[in-house]
Amino acid sequence: MKKLFLVTVVALGIISCGSDKKESEKVETTSTKSEEPKTSNVLELKGNDDMKFDKSQFTVKAGQEVTLTFTNEGVLPLETMGHNVVVLEKGADVQTFATASAKAKETNYISELYITDIVAQTKLLGTGESETIKFTLKEPGEYTYICTFPGHWIAMKGTITAI
Numbered sequence: 827m828k829k830l831f832l833v834t835v836v837a838l839g840i841i842s843c844g845s846d847k848k849e850s851e852k853v854e855t856t857s858t859k860s861e862e863p864k865t866s867n868v869l870e871l872k873g874n875d876d877m878k879f880d881k882s883q884f885t886v887k888a889g890q891e892v893t894l895t896f897t898n899e900g901v902l903p904l905e906t907m908g909h910n911v912v913v914l915e916k917g918a919d920v921q922t923f924a925t926a927s928a929k930a931k932e933t934n935y936i937s938e939l940y941i942t943d944i945v946a947q948t949k950l951l952g953t954g955e956s957e958t959i960k961f962t963l964k965e966p967g968e969y970t971y972i973c974t975f976p977g978h979w980i981a982m983k984g985t986i987t988a989i
């Protein structure tokens with residue numbers, strides 16, 4: 827009777843050892859999975875007659891060239907519903923820049939007073955027009971982009987996060 831009891835204890839010991847091993851393997855597999863956000867330095871953005879960009883968030887790699895293609899998909903004329911994309915420096919005063927630019931019709935709604943706030947910009951685009959621009963965000967951080975056509979920047983605004 828004593829012998830039988832001992833055998834049972836040994837057998838249990840082997841089973842529990844086996845399951846312990848499996849659990850530690852599982853933990854290793856999950857901890858190697860990366861949680862980094864998806865980055866791409868090739869960006870596509872669209873604007874429309876509802877005064878909206880189709881995307882408000884991008885994540886790119888800092889210090890590497892970014893290619894951004896912007897398309898105005900609207901059908902309203904440039905004079906009433908033109909759109910551009912202006913990428914501003916980190917820490918730029920977006921409201922000050924946008925307010926001054928909205929008054930700068932003669933320079934296509936880009937204020938020359940705050941030109942140093944600009945990282946990159948497209949032209950003011952009309953119906954179906956598209957432009958591709960290239961630029962590099964040198965430092966990690968958040969960069970705001972807006973459309974500077976009068977009245978648009980509050981609705982047409984987004985963030986490029988460089989990591």
Ligand SMILES: [Cu+2]
Binds near residue numbers: 873877908973974975
């Ligand atoms: Cu616009």
